[in-house]
Every structure is written in structure tokens, then in C-alpha cells.
Amino acid sequence: MQGEPAHLPLGHLPGTRYPDARIEVLDKKRFPRQGNAAVERIATGFRWAEGPVYFRDGGYLLWSDIPNNRIMRWLEEDGHVSVFRTPSNYSNGNTRDREGRLVTCEHDTRRVTRTEHDGRITVLAERYQGKRLNAPNDVVVASDGAVWFTDPGYGIDGDYEGHQDDFELPGNVYRLDPASGALTVIADDFTRPNGIAFSPDERLLYVVDTGITHGGPSHIRRFEVENGKLRAGLVFAGSFAPAMTDGIRVDTAGNVWCSFGWADPAEDGVRCYAPDGELIGKIHLPEVCSNVCFGGKKRNRLFMTASTSVYALYLNVNGALRP
16 A cells, blocks of 8 residues: 555554455455455565465475575465575576476576476577577466467666676567477567466466557557467557556466556556456555466465565465466
């Protein structure tokens, strides 16, 4: 809520009472609020938290602290926070593949990698047609093993989240074929493609364009997916200007959850859109939110990376199934 300081204690935020006023319900029938659940701050002390991913088999959350060049880990059992990997090559987006392996977008090395179960790092993609990728940003793995990722290039805009470097390619959305290893551009009409997520049945793909940072649009587009290709890339939600969204996830009901911020502080947080594109609810945070993911033992807990901190909220819905 507006006026709250950024540096808050862990746990429930000051002034919390049930129902939490930070959860704004716009459609009582469709917004999956859990009545006696409130926004909690579970970790803090970062420069720009991004790329959350939950490991149900390990009971922990990972996320990138990009400017500090590290990946952090939070244990759900006791709330312990530790460094999972440093240096992380200024990692940004993270996800898991269907074998439970960590897949990461790295700004500094301009590549997408996979962490094997024994800890070895496998490079999945770093060049397209002989040219270096810009700085992969966010990633999702389909049920067939294909790796889909965005490459807007924020990591080579300067030295804070990577390093200053030249762009060799446009800001594309890519698909890495699991059988052949071929990398294909599946969308080339974005200014700065960012967050990416599938619908539960993988028939739809949602991609954020944060092009507002470079004179372009600020919205979410939705594509139909067929045989590894996209069609009908219409605007699903937006325009958000002067604000923008960044990271997105989808729940089992098909609702789209997206980070929100960068304009009115009273609107910083997370928005939830029904499958038809109607805004049905908001979660207000005291910081600009970068990304979200579902986790917890029942996949009913929304984790939100927001500037210097990580927040969590139990919901009456489950995240779309991932390892």
C-alpha cells in the first residue's frame, strides 16, 4: 500500500488484519482469494530480485539477485536464506524442466543454461545463426521438453545487471527443439520481449512486451500454439503505460498473474487477469514487483520477487503443474 517503507520486517506487513486490505478483489466470483491469508515478506536485503522458481521436491525457492551476481535460496521449512550460486553470470529468469533440472537465463554470458542433477552446467543456447544472443531474460519449458525463452537484451544495456555490449540480434522469442537442438525464432515482432508463460494445456502462450523502456508498447500478448509455432498474437492485456508488467505465471483455472509497477506506487504489486482478459484482482506491495511463481507443497502459494524483497501469499487456487 502507498506510503509503506521499503525496509520492513519479515513476516506479515505492519497493520495487517484479516481480510488483508492489500488484496484488492475486483471480481468476487472469480478472484481466488484465500480469506484468512495475508501478504508476507519472507526475505529481504537484495538489489533486484527476479526469476523465482520453486522446487517442491526440495521444499525451497530459488531466485536471482541480478546486480549482486548470485542466485538465492529460501527454505520453506524454517525460512533460512542462503546463497545458492555465486557468481551466477548475472542470472535473470529461472524455471525447471520436466526432469526437475534448473534452467537459467544468464545476462553476462548471454546464454541459457541447464543445471544437471550432479551440478554440472550445460549450455542450451548462446548463438543464433552464428550471432550471440543478446541477454536471455525469461524461460519456460514445455511438456515435450522444448525450451522457450525471451531475449530482450537488458543485460547488455549497461554494467549493473551484466555488461555493456553490442546487440547482434533483434529482441526475439526463441524455441529450442529438444530432439534436434535447433534454435528457432518463433516471434520477431516485439520491442523487448520479457515474461513468458504457457496456459495449463499449453495451447496458449503469453509473452510480455516491456518495450515502453525503449519507445515501444507495454502489454501482454497471447498466442495460439500449434506444432511448436505461434499464431494470432493478439494483445491480451494492456496498454499499461506509463507502468509495465514483467514476469507472468498461469494457474490451473487459466488466470494470468503478472507483476506490475514502475509508475504509481499505489499500483505496485501483482495483477490477476481471468482467461478472458478481465482484471479480477490485485495484490498491492510496498515495492515494484518483477516476477512471480507458484509453489509450496500444494502449489497454492504465490511467491513474488519485488525489488529488494520476496513476498508470498496463499491463494485458493493452484499454479499450473510444473516439476
